[in-house]
Amino acid sequence: MGAFQYWLMQTLFSIQFTKPFMNSKWGWPTTETVHFFGLSLLVGSIGMFDLRLLGVAKRIPIAALHRLVPWGVLGYVINICTGFLFLSIAPDQYIYNPSFHFKLLFMMFAGVNILVFYSAVFRKVRVLGSGADAPVAAKIVGGVSLASWIGVIVCGRLLTFYRPFRCPSPPTDILLTCFPK
């Protein structure tokens, strides 16, 4: 994993097209602001959908509320793009940061949960009309989704408190949380 982390850091460092913008005075603050817009869009629309699965606002048919999900996807895409800008300019600060590792883990939980939802649960809940309670499986998916996105936000916020340093001695860990050499 250490070799992969090093390769990824070098590859991201070699990206040039993002550097003029990100090194400009407004680059970093603008990107952070847009990252927060994306966060709010995602949490608002996906969070509302999760809450409906959990039993809030039951008079809304689930299929009708599902039409707001593309706005959450838009928020996600915005945040992948802005997240890439951060990574391309300071890859070492993310790739060796334990908080970033946990952020990716929570994103993976959210991703697997989405796969479970669309492969096994969505066809059961999309036919439910106004007033219908979602089945237990859908409630679990809704709860896991909410918890995962909150985990992603918290880990994102904690990044600055777990900035990695240079490894004091040659590291042997599987996943490095300090930079080698």
Next chain:
Amino acid sequence: MTDLSVWIREEPTVWAFPFVISCHTVGMGLVAGISAAIDLRILGCAPRVPLMETKKFLPFLWFGFWLNAVSGVGLLIAYPTKAVTNPVFYLKLAFIALALVFVRMIQKRVYNDPDLDQKPVPRRGRNLAIASLVCWAGAITAGRLLAYTYRHLMSGE
């Protein structure tokens, strides 16, 4: 108060400053995000969602707001000088105050119409939704810029 300020700012535990700022970000997602999703519905997205029923999400919006009011006071106690000497801080508060006025106006004017889901939302309601979206975007932008625009981090510096 000084002790609390020093504790939030300097205590080397994740339950001090890191916890407070994490709450502030989750709360932002709830208050601005749910408000924005309702605004999008008012503006015509997901038209088959009965608007009246979206009222049930308002307690979560207000939970996000109070979470941020409390965590925001915590952040202010940690770095009072940093905030009060920065004009952008007052701009942020103004955006939040305006956004809340628009949310309350949507609660009063839009949700109070018993025929709400029988006809398109009137122009006035749509304008309130746009105004609310703009104010939340302004509040988030001003909030993020606080980290870049302060002139004094602590008094005496």
